[in-house]
Amino acid sequence: MELEAVQASINVALSRSIMDMQANMASQIINGSSAGLATQTDPARAAGLAAEGIGTRVDTVA
DSSP: OHHHHHHHHHHHHHHHHHHHHHHHHHHHHHTTOTHHHHHHHOHHHHHHHHHTTOOSOOOOOO
8 A cells, every 4th residue: 555655646746747847848938938949959859849749839929
């Protein structure tokens, strides 16, 4: 039973970390920070964003 509780705690911690990272990346893209420029020069990051469903270009209406 203890092992299951530890595994559940680890899963919660990992899920929270992943969601925080995704929210941070989306916020940077929406706010127009340099994240968009980084994806143009870093193919690995662009692939990671694409895998998460986040494109390298975001059309925004101000």
